[in-house]
Amino acid sequence: MKMKNLKLYLFALLASGAIMTSCDEEENLVEQRKSDNPLPVVTDPSGSNGTVTLTKYVSIGNSITAGYMDGALYTNGQAHSFANMLGNQFQISGVGGTTFNQPDINSDFGYSGMGPGNTILGRYVLDLSIPGPKPTLTGQVPTAYAGNKAELNNFAVPGMRIVDINSAALAGSNPLYARFASTPGTSTVLSDALAASPTFYTYWLGNNDALGYAVGGGVNAAMITSQADFQNALASSLTALVGTGAKGVVMTLPPLVVLPYFRAVKWNAIPLDQATADQLNTAFAGLNAALNGLAAYNLISTAEAAKRKVTYQAGPNAILMHDKDLEDLGPKFDALVGAQAITAAQRVALEPYRQSRPATSSDLPVLSAATVLGTGTAPIGLAIPIEDKYILSANEVVKTVTARATFNQTIKGVVDQINAGAGATVITLVDVQPKFADLFGLDAATVDQLALGLGTQSSIAAVKAEADGQIVNGVNIGLGIKVNGTNLAPDFSPNGVFSTDGIHPNPRGHAIIANLILSAMRTAYGVDIPDVDVLAQRGILVQ
Structure with missing residues (x-):
């Protein structure tokens, strides 16, 4: 049985980014060596804050906002979170922002789990000999945050669902919140964020309310948050934030099932x-x-x-x-x-x-399936069925798509209701879906299938506008995003915008997100703040 080429099939969908020149690889290695510290901003830039006060920017979210990437929370990832990038841009002369403080993890490699012999595994890196991600063997278990909790700006917690934002029990189940909670067991992420007295905030929650189900192969439907609980948590937390007088940005949820985590391993692998x-x-x-x-x-x-x-x-x-x-x-x-x-x-x-x-082309193996396919005396996935947790069936894909689409409708509905009640736009909605449609080269039919758009003709048209014209004679010519003439791929290849865990963006992906928010702020508040230089950020880490 010729199983030795299995890995080449598992990651065939990385072809758009993994076919790279030696020059690309050399550039990436140089960038990797420079990645221990955030890149400096352009010399003496200036800007203005328009109609929004940015003296106290607070970010609320989950793993993406925290800078979790490569399967771990580590120092360099935190430094390259879109929230930290925004915080840096807000400190440009004339904008009025102040120091953006994060609950620093103080770990070069982070913690991604335990390996053989109780070894501590760190962040994942791309091994070009597979090609595929593998963990480093020098991880560190997170320790308590030693900084001043009262001065924090980033209240993002990896793994947090929207229904956890006002739960005092979160610190008992999530050590990454417990390490910086003001009063573990009593305080909540929302109460801590409100205590920071924000003048401006970004709010990006809800991905984990469907993603946990999908990442687990659709085994446990109870992991999808109910629409009622989602709406209640969203409405109550946004109402509290609006009550502070702060202006803010709320972001929609991307189409989860197109993430590399669900696409890197082919159904016919x-x-x-x-x-x-x-x-x-x-x-x-x-x-x-x-x-x-x-x-x-x-x-x-x-x-x-x-x-x-x-x-x-x-x-x-x-x-x-x-x-x-x-x-x-x-x-x-x-x-x-x-x-x-x-x-x-x-x-x-x-x-x-x-x-x-x-399996059929409608089924989506998850990235972790690569670790078990073809293993065993009776090879898994060949002689005996692979377990349900390693593959998202067509029915489970529909459940994931439906949940995410419902949550997005809820996000838009709650934001519209709060703005209507205030008689003004006190919350700016940033829809990330058009950018993802562009990144993944989706055609209009796929946009409909994935239930992108927010239920209005104008918003659906905005998503389709990014997708139209991408398919020519059956060939996808729009895969990836061009930035200053450089095409960035929708994967975790060296030229991609995702980190090696297949879910979270790498620094270049974070810069794209930051710029999406800055664009919305220009329209909503008239700010004059330069974009983050996407190509100046590193890509993935290569072994």
């Missing part, structure tokens, strides 16, 4: 030669015959039988997956034994396939 395919087809003849038997006894339809049959060929093959939404055929396999159509031994052999089928 199993490469085989003809001899191995023939051997496997012989082995699966019993399952396919049993499925035909169930159809012959009218226990399942012929279409259902066809969907579950396993057939291999030379070249790439679909991953064999467990799908919990399929009917459990165990009792019906038992019925075949009762009808003497199969033996008891044959029934035992069918046990792993009670709810299995080959």
Whole structure:
């Protein structure tokens, strides 16, 4: 069985960024060596704050706002958060901003989990020999924040859901909040942020209210926050922030299922030669015959039988997956034994396939599937189904898309309601969806399928405007974003805008986000603040 090329198939979708010149690689390595400190701002820039006061900027959010990237929270990632970038821009002469303080983690490598032999794993780096991400072996467990908690500006907490913003229990379950909470067990992220007396804030919460479900392969639907709980938490927290007199920016949620975490591993990631395919087809003849038997006894339809049959060929093959939404055929396999159509031994052999089928292009393996595919005496995803937690089925994709779209509608509705009640625009809504449509080269049909847009003709048109014209003769010519003539890819390749965990942006991605907010501030408040230099930021870290 030729499994040695498996990794090349797993990360085939990185082709747009991973095909790089030696010059690209050399430039990236130089940037990596400069990454220990944030890049300096342009000499003596100036600007103005328009109609907004920026003396106390407060950021509220989850892992993205905190600068979590490469699967860990580490010092250099924090320094390159979009919130810190904004804080730096606000300190430009004439703008009026002051020092932006973050709960510094004081860790070069961060903490991404425990490895073999209780080794502490740090942030992920890209290993070009795979190609794929792998953790460093020099991580550090987070320690308590030693700075002045009363002077903090960034109140972002990795892993926080929107429903956690006013929960005193968060410090008990989330050590990254406990380390800088003003009074762990009593204070909340919202109360701490309000105590900072903000004059301006950014608010980006809600991703984790659907993302946790998706990252876990759609195993636990209870991980999707209910629309009612989402709305209550959003409305109460924004009302409290507006009550301070501060102006603010609230951001929508991106289309989660297009993130590299769900695209780097292909659904047909199993490469085989003809001899191995023939051997496997012989082995699966019993399952396919049993499925035909169930159809012959009218226990399942012929279409259902066809969907579950396993057939291999030379070249790439679909991953064999467990799908919990399929009917459990165990009792019906038992019925075949009762009808003497199969033996008891044959029934035992069918046990792993009670709810299995080959994946289709509508299924999305998660990035962690790469660590288990093809492993084991009976290779996972080939001889036996890969577990549900490693693949987002088509039905689970729909649930994720629906939840995110519902949350975005809720965000827009709450912001509109608060602004209407105030008789003025006290909250500026920044819709990130057009930028993501552009980044991923989405066509108008995919925009509709992913439920982008905010329910109004103008907002949907704005998203489609980024997508229209991207497909020419069936070829995607719009993948990535061009910045000053340089194309930045929607992946975690050296020329990409995502970090190696496949979910969080790298510094260049953060700069794009910061500039999206600055653009909205120019329109809403008339500020004159220079953009962050995207290309001056580093990309991913390469091994």
